[in-house]
Amino acid sequence: MPHSSASPSLSRRGLLAVGGAAGLGALLTACGSDGGSKSGSGKGGGAWSFTDDRKKKISLDARPQRIVAYVGTAAALHDFGAGDAIAGVFGPTKKKNGEPDVLAGDLDVKKPAVIGNAYGEFDIEKYAKVRPDLLVTNMYVKDALWYVPDESKAKILKLAPALALQTAEKSMLDTIKRFAELAGSLGADLRAERVTDAKDRFEKASERLRKAAGASGGLKVMAASGAPDLMYVSDPSANADLRYFKELGVDIVVPKKLSKQGFFEELSWENADKYEADVIMLDNRTQALQPPALKSKPTWSDLPAVKAGQVTTWDAEPRFSYAGAAPVLEQLAKAIEDAKKTA
Numbered sequence: 001m002p003h004s005s006a007s008p009s010l011s012r013r014g015l016l017a018v019g020g021a022a023g024l025g026a027l028l029t030a031c032g033s034d035g036g037s038k039s040g041s042g043k044g045g046g047a048w049s050f051t052d053d054r055k056k057k058i059s060l061d062a063r064p065q066r067i068v069a070y071v072g073t074a075a076a077l078h079d080f081g082a083g084d085a086i087a088g089v090f091g092p093t094k095k096k097n098g099e100p101d102v103l104a105g106d107l108d109v110k111k112p113a114v115i116g117n118a119y120g121e122f123d124i125e126k127y128a129k130v131r132p133d134l135l136v137t138n139m140y141v142k143d144a145l146w147y148v149p150d151e152s153k154a155k156i157l158k159l160a161p162a163l164a165l166q167t168a169e170k171s172m173l174d175t176i177k178r179f180a181e182l183a184g185s186l187g188a189d190l191r192a193e194r195v196t197d198a199k200d201r202f203e204k205a206s207e208r209l210r211k212a213a214g215a216s217g218g219l220k221v222m223a224a225s226g227a228p229d230l231m232y233v234s235d236p237s238a239n240a241d242l243r244y245f246k247e248l249g250v251d252i253v254v255p256k257k258l259s260k261q262g263f264f265e266e267l268s269w270e271n272a273d274k275y276e277a278d279v280i281m282l283d284n285r286t287q288a289l290q291p292p293a294l295k296s297k298p299t300w301s302d303l304p305a306v307k308a309g310q311v312t313t314w315d316a317e318p319r320f321s322y323a324g325a326a327p328v329l330e331q332l333a334k335a336i337e338d339a340k341k342t343a
Contacts, residue, residue: 050185053166053178054143060161063187064133068115070147072317073136073165073179075105079321080183081192088113088130090122091147092286101286105319122149124156132160136182139164165320169237172244172318172325176202179320198322205329206248212336213249219339221245221332222253222275222305223314225283226294231267233275234316238263241318241325245332253277272299278342279335280305281314288316304342310335 048063068088069077077083089112092101100109113130116122135156138146145153145162156162165178184190213219223234223242233255236242246252253275255265267274280303282291291311294300305311312335315328 048185050163050182052163053139054164056163058134058161058163060133063185066131066133067186068113068127068130068132068135068160070137071101071107072103072105072319073138073146074112075103075107076176076179076319076321076324077136077183077186077188078107079105079198079319079323080180080190080195081188082183082186083107085186086112087132088115088127090115091117091119093117095286102284102315103317103319105321105324116147119147120149122147122152122156124152124159127156128159135160135162137162137164138167140168167240167320170240170243171247172240172320173247175240175320176322176325195322198326201326202322202329205326205333209245209250209329209333209336210248212333213245213251216251216336216339217341218251219278219336219341220251220253220276221279221281221336222277223281223283223316225314225316226289226297226300228289229268231269231272231300233265233267235263235265240320241315241328250332250336269297269299272297273303276343277303277305278308278310279339280311281332281335282311283316284313285316308340308342310339310342 046063047059047061049057049059051057065085066087067074067077067085068090069086071089071091071093074083074086074089078086086107089104089107089109092103093109093114094104094117095101100107113126115127115130135145135148137148140146143164145164146167148156148162163182165175165182167175180190180195189195223236223239225232225234233253234242235255235258236246236252237254242252255275257265259266282288284290300306312331315324318325318328
């Protein structure tokens with residue numbers, strides 16, 4: 001995951017590289033099903049409230065119509081049918097060539113105002129012009145608003161209340177349900193065909209992965225991210241997606257010597273072979289090194305999984321929707337189905 005604005009002591013490069021190794025501090029327990037409520041069925045009609053995963057109740061006179069959200073959060077809400085309320089986004093939205101960043105999912109990045117396109121970027125003047133009713137973002141660290149810069153947070157929060165959903169140290173399935181709950185409170189029809197079809201696909205993909213893991217003969221899977229100086233191995237307990245994969249029976253490498261921040265292990269490239277893995281899930285985000293760049297690392301090329309061609313992409317910052325997660329499950333299932341033990 002990218003660098004957290006609430007954790008200035010953390011290595012920026014380390015966090016950028018670590019993929020979904022979220023939860024770099026203790027996290028609050030999610031509020032469970034007693035999360036949101038609304039009254040009034042008209043467009044924006046009636047009072048609206050929602051209790052977020054900081055256990056903070058956000059109350060407005062009417063349902064929010066102009067939401068500014070972290071791009072990954074916006075992408076998930078879009079999948080559930082709440083995309084029309086997204087007036088602005090912040091976080092990695094567009095690549096240098098103008099194409100959507102992987103974190104944008106199926107969101108049309110030409111529609112919302114882009115308040116910031118990288119860590120530390122948050123144009124307050126542009127944000128004010130959007131006239132936001134609500135700011136929504138993920139929460140990887142206790143009480144931390146993902147990608148909302150600490151130095152300007154006070155000014156930002158004066159313009160609209162903020163809502164955060166926990167995205168670490170809990171199963172991806174539980175997180176998806178919370179995103180659905182929020183989308184529903186914002187007026188999305190969770191019984192719409194696109195949502196129910198995506199849920200069916202997700203459930204089938206989950207079962208496929210469960211069967212693949214069970215028939216794999218003990219294949220070891222490692223979630224990794226590459227940076228110029230280090231390779232990061234993520235701890236499945238902190239990552240919502242990895243935790244869910246493990247629940248489905250996937251044998252995921254658990255790093256033993258976590259960094260001082262916790263939740264992942266930093267390995268020098270000389271020690272990239274510390275853990276045996278038959279399949280490697282490689283962080284696919286823009287800021288992480290991809291296979292062509294990793295060819296310059298001899299120890300990477302020497303890894304058994306790499307030699308066997310058993311490297312699959314990893315959505316290290318997953319999209320917390322059925323539509324976003326289903327392809328991820330399918331891809332990992334196929335990688336395990338096609339893989340063989342390397343030793």
